[in-house]
Amino acid sequence: MHVFLPIAEVSVNFLVLLGIGGAVGVLSGMFGVGGGFLITPLLFLIGIPPSVAVATSANQVVASSVSGLMAHLRRRTVDLKMGYVLLGGGLIGAAIGMVIFNFLKQLGQVDLAVQLCYVLFLGVIGGLMLVESVNAIRKARLAGPAPAYKRRQRSWVQTMPYKMRFRASGLYISAIPPVLVGFGVGMLSAIMGVGGGFIMVPAMIYILGMPTKVVIGTSLFQIIFVAGFTTLMHATTNYTVDVMLALLLLAGGVAGAQVGTRIGARLKAEQLRVLLALLVLSVSVKIAFELLLEPADLFSLTELSGG
Numbered sequence: 001m002h003v004f005l006p007i008a009e010v011s012v013n014f015l016v017l018l019g020i021g022g023a024v025g026v027l028s029g030m031f032g033v034g035g036g037f038l039i040t041p042l043l044f045l046i047g048i049p050p051s052v053a054v055a056t057s058a059n060q061v062v063a064s065s066v067s068g069l070m071a072h073l074r075r076r077t078v079d080l081k082m083g084y085v086l087l088g089g090g091l092i093g094a095a096i097g098m099v100i101f102n103f104l105k106q107l108g109q110v111d112l113a114v115q116l117c118y119v120l121f122l123g124v125i126g127g128l129m130l131v132e133s134v135n136a137i138r139k140a141r142l143a144g145p146a147p148a149y150k151r152r153q154r155s156w157v158q159t160m161p162y163k164m165r166f167r168a169s170g171l172y173i174s175a176i177p178p179v180l181v182g183f184g185v186g187m188l189s190a191i192m193g194v195g196g197g198f199i200m201v202p203a204m205i206y207i208l209g210m211p212t213k214v215v216i217g218t219s220l221f222q223i224i225f226v227a228g229f230t231t232l233m234h235a236t237t238n239y240t241v242d243v244m245l246a247l248l249l250l251a252g253g254v255a256g257a258q259v260g261t262r263i264g265a266r267l268k269a270e271q272l273r274v275l276l277a278l279l280v281l282s283v284s285v286k287i288a289f290e291l292l293l294e295p296a297d298l299f300s301l302t303e304l305s306g307g
Contacts, residue, residue: 001013001014001015002014003017003244003248005048005052005242005244005245006242006244007052007239007240007241007242007243007244007245008048008049008052008242008245009049010047010048010049012046012047012048014248016046017245017248017249017252018248018251018252019252020039020042020043020046020249020252021039021060021248021249021250021251021252021253021256022252022253022255022256022259023042023252023256024038024039024042024060024249024252024253024256025252025253025254025255025256025259026256026259037118037121037122037192037194037280038279038280038283039057039060039249040053040054040057040118040192040193040194041115041118041122041283041284041286041287042283043056043057043245044115044118044287044290045286045287045290048245049111049240050110050111050114050115051105051110051111051114051238051240052240052241052242052245053193054101054114054191054192054193054234054240055193055230055231055234055235055238055240055241055242056193056240056241056242056245056246056249057193057194058189058193058194058227058230058231058234059227059231059241059246060246060249060250060253061189061193061194061223061227062224062227062228062231065220065223065224065227066224069217069220069221069224072216072217072220073217075217077213077214077216077217078168078214078217078218078220078221079166079168079169079210079214079217079218080168080218080221081164081166081167081168082166082168082169082171082178082208082210082214082218083218083221083222085164085175085178085179085182086178086179086181086182086185086200086218086221086222087182087221087222087225087226088179088182089178089179089180089181089182089183089186090182090183090185090186090189090222090225090226091186091225091226091229092183092186093182093183093184093185093186093187093188093189093190093226094186094187094189094190094226094229094230094233095186095190095233096186096187096190097186097187097188097189097190097191097230098190098230098233098234098237100187100190100191101190101191101238102237102238105238112291113191114191114192114193115287115290115291116291117191117192118192118283118284118287119284119287119288119291121188121192122280122281122283122284122287123281123284123285123288125199125280126277126278126279126280126281126284127277127281129276129277129280130274130277130278130281133274133277134274137274160173160174160176160177161174161176162174162175162176163175168214169208169210169211169214169218170211171208171209171210173208173209177207177208178208181200181203181204181207181208182222182226184196184199185199185200185222185223185226186226186230189223189226189227189230190230190233193230196223196226197219197220197223200219200222200223201215201216201219204218204219
């Protein structure tokens with residue numbers, strides 16, 4: 001039961017696409033991640049061109065993040081002022097990321113560059129998550145629950161100029177670090193088709209010193225607009241957003257998220273992080289392995305001499 005994807009120009013079993021959307025939806029419900037950093041490489045593995053996978057995944061991130069933001073707005077756990085500062089840097093980063101993406105596309109190297117980025121980022125992040133999670137489980141067994149993270153009283157963030165007061169976060173810090181964090185995540189969104197929450201959330205906690213209760217909602221606020229901007233740019237400049245692919249992924253994701261939420265409620269936080277780390281590492285290894293394998297269809301370009 002195959003469906004032809006007009007933009008990707010490939011025919012794929014629609015049950016496989018529903019399964020990928022559902023699996024990522026389960027992970028989203030279990031781990032509280034948008035899933036862009038997993039759904040894009042999974043699309044690589046079933047033959048979707050990386051340029052189409054990146055653009056369509058950005059669209060998926062927008063849809064999966066809206067419902068989460070609505071819930072946080074109702075609980076008033078969103079720092080809108082911080083969100084606007086992050087968004088300013090994010091839009092600039094996304095615009096520059098699009099320039100880099102288009103440049104690589106003109107060189108014919110965008111597919112390789114995107115896949116290498118995924119191998120690097122997923123490998124590093126998955127490794128760090130696994131080490132941290134295993135250490136947390138070991139400490140919990142030896143000394144009981146770990147103490148809550150305490151924000152530093154003063155750091156380099158407080159010493160920089162252009163300070164702003166963020167009342168919802170209880171912070172009075174320079175606007176420069178949030179702009180830089182947003183800028184970096186914006187570039188990743190444009191080049192890799194991710195929301196960037198897996199990088200933004202730790203940066204907001206450990207660099208900006210934001211309280212955990214407002215981090216997720218504020219991150220989702222920035223991600224929605226940056227990923228939406230990225231989707232629009234890909235759709236209007238590269239024409240690589242496949243609506244049929246996006247709809248099938250969304251259909252599976254909505255159902256999967258409900259299942260994932262129930263599964264996640266039965267597991268401990270440390271166990272969830274270990275499972276997510278192992279999944280991230282396995283995807284990274286799989287992409288790296290595919291890059292090292294000899295292609296099934298080899299071809300060469302030779303210069304034809306005039307006769």
